[in-house]
Amino acid sequence: MKQQNLHTRTDKLITIITSWIAGAVLLILLVWGGITLWNLKTYEETNDAQVQEYINPITARVGGYISAIRYEENQQVKKGDTLLIIDNREYALQQQEAEAALDNAEAQEKVLTSNIHTAEQTAAAVQEQISSAKARLWKQQQEYDRYKKLFDAESATRQQLENVETALQVARSDYQAALINYQASLSKTNDTKVQETVLQTEIKRRAAVLNRNKLDVGYTVITAPYNCQMGRRTIQTGQQIQPGQTLAYIVDQDAGKWVIANFKETQLRHMHVGDIAEISADAFPDQTFEGKIESLSPATGSSFSLLPPDNSTGNFVKIVQRIPVRIKLTDNTLALAALRTGMNANVAIRKK
Template sequence: MTAKKNKYTVTDQTVTRVTSAIAGVITVALCVWGIISFWTYYHYEETNDAQIQEYINPVIARAGGFIVKINFEENQEVKKGDTLIVIDSRESKIQQKQTSGSLQNAQAQLKVLQSNVYTLKRIAEAGKATIAAAKARLLKQQQDYTRTLKMYEAEAATKQQLENNKASLDIAQADYEAAQNNYQASVAKVGDVTTQQDVARADINRIQATLERSKLDVSYTVVTAPYNCRIGRRTIEQGQMIDPGQILAYIVNQESNKWVIANYKETQVAHLKIGEEAEIEADAYPGQTFSGRIISLSPATGSSFSISPPDNATGNYVKIVQRIPVRIQLTDSRATTAGLVAGMNVNVRLKKL
C-alpha cells in the first residue's frame, strides 16, 4: 500500500514538472512574441490591406467587320508589334481604291486647267499684238482722214473721198476697241481658270485627306500589340462580327514596373513619407521579402472616390476609421521574375520616421 502511494506521488511530480516546463516555455514564447510585436508596432506601420497592381489595358477594335484570324490565346506572351487580330478588310480596300481613283481624276483635271491657263496666256499675248496692229491702223486712218479733210476744204478732194476715209477711220476705231475687248476677255479667262485651279487643288487636298483616312481604316483591320505584354481574358472568336470600339481582349503591360496599393488607416499615415523604403511580403510567397518605395499618397480617402461617397451630415453618425491608398513602387528586380501579378494580396511594412 505504501509502495503504490509512492508511485502515484512520483507520477504526479513528473506531470507537475512537465506542465511547469511547458507553461514556462509558453510564457517565454508569449513574452518574446509580445516584445517583438511591441517593437514592430512601435517602429513600423504595417497593413495587410494591400494588392499588387499593374497596367491592364483593353484591346479595342478601331474598325468593324468579321474577324478573319486570331493569333493569340489567353495568358500568352506577345511582343510589341505582333499581329493579334486580323479583321476582314475587303470593304475598306475597295473604298481606298475608289478614293485613289477620285484623286487621280482630280489631279488630271488640274493638269488640264494648267494647260488651259498656258493656252489662254498665249492668246492674251496674241491679243496684245492685235491691239498694237489695230492702233497703228487707226493712227494711219486718222492721218489719212485729216489730210483728206484739209484737201476737201481746199477743194482738192471730193466729198466721196472724204466719206470713204471717214468710214475707214470708223472701222479702224471699232477694230481697235474690239482688240482691246478681246484682250480683256482673254485676261479674265486666265483669271477664271486660275481660280478653277485653286478649287481643283482644294478638292485634291480633300480627296488626299479622305485617302489617308481610307488607309487608316485598312490599317485598323490589323490589330497589333502596342508593347511587350501578356494576354489576359479574351472575349472574341474567329468569324465573329465586331463593332468599332468593342473590347477584344485584355493585356497586361510587361514593360512598366509593378506597384503596390497599400490602404493604410488614417491613424497611420502621419508616419509615412514619400521616398520611404518599404518591405513587401506576398501571401503567395511567404518568407520572401521584396523591396519598394513610396512614390505617392492619395489626395483623398478611398471612400471619397466611390460612386456614392458617404454623407455624414445625414442619418446617425458612426465614426469609422478611413483608409488612405498609398502607392508603393516595387524596386526589387525580382518582382517581375518571381511571379508577382496584379491582384495578389501582400503585407506591407514601413518604418516609422
C-alpha cells in the same frame, strides 16, 4: 504505502512537466509579444494591400469580320506582334476608289494648267492685235485729217471724205474690239486660275480621304502596343465586331508593378514619398520584396467611391478612414515576375 508513494511521485512528475510546458508557453508568449511590440513601435503595417499592374483593353478602330486570330489566352506577346486580323477587302476597295479620285483630280489640274497656258498665249496674241489695231487707227486718223483738209480746200470730193471717215470708224471699232477681247482673255485666264486653286483644294481633300482609307486598312491589323501578356480570349474567327468594341485585355509588363496599400489615416504621419517598404505576398509568404513609396492619395478611398459619404445627413458614425499609398516594387528578382495583379500583400514601412 508504496502505492501512495507512487502516486506522489507521479503527481510530482506531472507537476514538473506542466511547469516546464507553462514556462515554455510563457516564454514564447513573451517573445511573441516583444516582437509584436517592437514591430508596432518600429513599423506601420497593413494587410489591406494588393499587387497592381496596368490592365488595358484592346479595342477595334474599324468594324468587320475577324479573319484570323494570332494569339492564345494568357500568351506572352512582344511589342508589334500581330494579335488579330480583320477582313479588309471592303476597306481596300475604298482605298482604291480614293486613289482613282485623287488621280482624276490631279489629271484635271494638268488640264487646267494647260488651259491657263493657252489662255495666256491667247491674251498675248490679242495684245499684239491691239498694237496692230492701234497702228491702223492712227493711220486712218491721219488719212482722215488729210482728206478733211483737202475737202475744206475743195481738192477732194465728199464721197472720198466719207469713205475715209468710214474706214476711220471701222479702225476705231477694231481697236475697241481688240481691247475688249484682251480684257476677256485676261478674265478667262483669271477664271481658270481660280478653278485651279479650287481644284488644288479638292486634291488636298481627296488626298486626306485617301490617307484616311489607308489608316482604315492599317487598322484591320491589330498589333500589341508593348510587351504584355494577354488576358482571357472571348472572340472567335468569323465574328463580326464594331468600331470601339473591346476585343481583349492586356497586362502591360513594361510599366512595372506596384502595390496599393490602404493605410489607416492614423498611420500616415510617419510616411513620406521615397520611404522604403517591405512587402510580402500571401502567395509567397517566405519571400520579401522591396518597394519605395511613390505617392500618397490626395483623398480617402471612400471619397473616390461612386456614392461618397455625406456626414451632414445626420447618420454619422466615426470610422477610421484609409488612404491608398502607391508603392513601386523595385526588386529585380525572378520571384517578382510570379506576382499577379490583384494578389493580396502585407506591407510594412519603418517609422521615422
